[in-house]
Amino acid sequence: MIALVKGAADRVAPNVRIEEVSKDFGPARVLDGVSFELAYGEVHGLLGHNGSGKSTLIKVLTGVHAPNGGRVWIGGTQLPLPLPPGDFNRYGIAVVHQALGLVPSLTVTENLLVRRLVRDANVAINWQAAHREVAGLFAEYGLTFNPRSMVSELSPVERALLAIIRAFHEISQSAPDRGGLLILDEPTPFLPQDDVERLFTLVRRLTERGTSVIFVSHDIDEVIELTDRATVLRNGRVTATLESKSASKADFITAIVGRELHTGRAARPPLASEVAVTIKGLSGPGIPATDVTLQKGEVLGITGLIGSGYDHLPYLVYGARPASDGTLTLGGTEAPLAGMTPARAMQMGVVLVPGDRQGAAIAESLSVAENMALPALGRRIPNFCASGSAVLAIARDLVRRFDVKPPVPDMAIKGLSGGNQQKVVLAKWLQSDPALILLDEPTQGVDVGARQQVYEFIQQAAEAGACVICASSDHEQLETICDRVLVFSHGQIVASLSGEQITKHAITERCLTSVEGTLDQPKDA
Numbered sequence: 001m002i003a004l005v006k007g008a009a010d011r012v013a014p015n016v017r018i019e020e021v022s023k024d025f026g027p028a029r030v031l032d033g034v035s036f037e038l039a040y041g042e043v044h045g046l047l048g049h050n051g052s053g054k055s056t057l058i059k060v061l062t063g064v065h066a067p068n069g070g071r072v073w074i075g076g077t078q079l080p081l082p083l084p085p086g087d088f089n090r091y092g093i094a095v096v097h098q099a100l101g102l103v104p105s106l107t108v109t110e111n112l113l114v115r116r117l118v119r120d121a122n123v124a125i126n127w128q129a130a131h132r133e134v135a136g137l138f139a140e141y142g143l144t145f146n147p148r149s150m151v152s153e154l155s156p157v158e159r160a161l162l163a164i165i166r167a168f169h170e171i172s173q174s175a176p177d178r179g180g181l182l183i184l185d186e187p188t189p190f191l192p193q194d195d196v197e198r199l200f201t202l203v204r205r206l207t208e209r210g211t212s213v214i215f216v217s218h219d220i221d222e223v224i225e226l227t228d229r230a231t232v233l234r235n236g237r238v239t240a241t242l243e244s245k246s247a248s249k250a251d252f253i254t255a256i257v258g259r260e261l262h263t264g265r266a267a268r269p270p271l272a273s274e275v276a277v278t279i280k281g282l283s284g285p286g287i288p289a290t291d292v293t294l295q296k297g298e299v300l301g302i303t304g305l306i307g308s309g310y311d312h313l314p315y316l317v318y319g320a321r322p323a324s325d326g327t328l329t330l331g332g333t334e335a336p337l338a339g340m341t342p343a344r345a346m347q348m349g350v351v352l353v354p355g356d357r358q359g360a361a362i363a364e365s366l367s368v369a370e371n372m373a374l375p376a377l378g379r380r381i382p383n384f385c386a387s388g389s390a391v392l393a394i395a396r397d398l399v400r401r402f403d404v405k406p407p408v409p410d411m412a413i414k415g416l417s418g419g420n421q422q423k424v425v426l427a428k429w430l431q432s433d434p435a436l437i438l439l440d441e442p443t444q445g446v447d448v449g450a451r452q453q454v455y456e457f458i459q460q461a462a463e464a465g466a467c468v469i470c471a472s473s474d475h476e477q478l479e480t481i482c483d484r485v486l487v488f489s490h491g492q493i494v495a496s497l498s499g500e501q502i503t504k505h506a507i508t509e510r511c512l513t514s515v516e517g518t519l520d521q522p523k524d525a
Contacts, residue, residue, distance in 0.1 A: 021057065184214070274295060
């Protein structure tokens, strides 16, 4: 299903041709002769583990980096590499990053037309005409945004759709007859499945005019669903270009990692009969009175449809959100959950790895070592005398144990890939040998190779006796790591799966049928 520009079926040449693009950083070759093509209207996946060269290639295409060699054509026009920074729009290229690049304090119209308004430097802007223009553009693609709304009022998926429409509008202005290139760089990690499908529907409509799309993602299932073909990078080189509809998930994984990975349910040792964690009568926003118990070393998955309340539980237990009632019993100590604080939870041996890595899990202005040291202050490192050498000594060991790459503890954490940032977060919290580990979407935005390592870290902690509660919408992940899975609906547990019952399809089916609210297990799970 590769569409051509309407009225341009005679164009047999590709719309986008990337040929022998290379990039060095000092002695390291990050891109090594990368070549692939996109047809008019093609959605082309770009995959690879963190550090494979995906981001560097995008930065070459958008003028952030000057390549050491190579050529790029769009719509038959060769780009003058290196592109001047910010000049890529002139050649029909637009990019939507994960952060989206919207200004929440401005209106929808201001965000969508900001480049043109700044470029034209209008003294008097006809806002009525601008709002009509934006409303017409939305109507063309079946969207119902109010042009006067503040972006801060939009839902996450509405913001993503707005960013894509803005990028496409820029392409249509600069390349009305050349197709152009839209780059989507990880636009979906924080979106629920229904919203992802809305985004995909919009992308498919945009390609009808011949615009080519490079879709960068760690989610192989999404790549198979959306794209026509996909190119895989490993160590800066193209390892494969696959037909998405005919290639299997195993084919993609092998191309990304360079070897086969076991993606099914991991072998788990028998659990001890000892009850190690009891959560009784937990209630708070999104969750009425709920009871949960865990055996020593158990990995418990919790899931449900969006809005079912399962994702509130880790934060209520940790005190990151206020619980109204309930108790937590851990290690012989019982504590009320109403009034629980993160400091008190940490004293009891509870840690939380939040789903929002950038906003809540790391301090971007600090180094890898400083991030790792934060929970150790007052424990392994004295509060009153936190020497740099002590911080680095701890960090070097953790960087080695958790395979953080590059293994440079004094580098800024914001310079790491998403997968390696997540390893730092896990290392930061697991170094204390916690008794209860609370996880929220622990592999969100993490490539398939690093994801397997995250699973291993979780399993090692459980085998050492820790209890784990993993809130996740990734049912394949739950199948892989969990001893038991609880399905939530309207804040209550409506299903409990264990042993051979835990399969991706069974979990999905229970979630979809959970709206009926029929309990097939006692509430005390």
